[in-house]
Amino acid sequence: MSVSPNTFDDLLALARDAREQAYAPYSHFQVGAAVLTRDGRQFSGCNVENASYSLCNCAERTALFSAIAAGCRPGDFAALAVTADTDGPVSPCGACRQVMVELCNADMPVLLANLRGARQEISVAALLPNAFRL
Numbered sequence: 505m506s507v508s509p510n511t512f513d514d515l516l517a518l519a520r521d522a523r524e525q526a527y528a529p530y531s532h533f534q535v536g537a538a539v540l541t542r543d544g545r546q547f548s549g550c551n552v553e554n555a556s557y558s559l560c561n562c563a564e565r566t567a568l569f570s571a572i573a574a575g576c577r578p579g580d581f582a583a584l585a586v587t588a589d590t591d592g593p594v595s596p597c598g599a600c601r602q603v604m605v606e607l608c609n610a611d612m613p614v615l616l617a618n619l620r621g622a623r624q625e626i627s628v629a630a631l632l633p634n635a636f637r638l
């Protein structure tokens with residue numbers, strides 16, 4: 505399944521706004537993400553850090569978990585966009601890749617972006633080949 509460049513423009517704008525809400529007093533690295541459902545709903549998220557560092561939650565997972573909390577289920581998602589102030593397109597961590605594999609279809613497009621206009625589209629399957637699944 506693919507989405508139009510315009511759709512990704514909207515989703516990226518939402519991710520950029522969400523990034524402004526990042527709670528990142530330790531890394532000072534702000535990230536924003538937004539997910540689109542197949543029925544047209546959008547959910548966004550930012551990273552949320554904690555003094556107990558392992559509890560830090562990434563923007564991608566905040567957005568996806570927010571959608572799940574609103575009733576979305578695996579298979580409901582059409583696209584995800586992520587952005588941060590990186591040199592190239594931001595690269596999601598392994599934990600988020602594993603969560604994407606669980607909740608999103610393998611062919612779902614993910615837009616990796618930065619604040620300077622870099623954009624890279626990649627599928628969930630390509631982000632985590634040979635993923636662990638039950």
Ligand SMILES: O=c1ccn([C@H]2C[C@H](O)[C@@H](CO)O2)c(=O)[nH]1
Binds near residue numbers: 560564586594596597
């Ligand atoms: O794709 C990424 C990579 C990192 N982070 C967050 C986790 C942590 O709060 C900070 C530094 O790793 O950035 C994200 O939200 N998404």
Ligand SMILES: [Zn+2]
Binds near residue numbers: 563596598599601
């Ligand atoms: Zn992550």
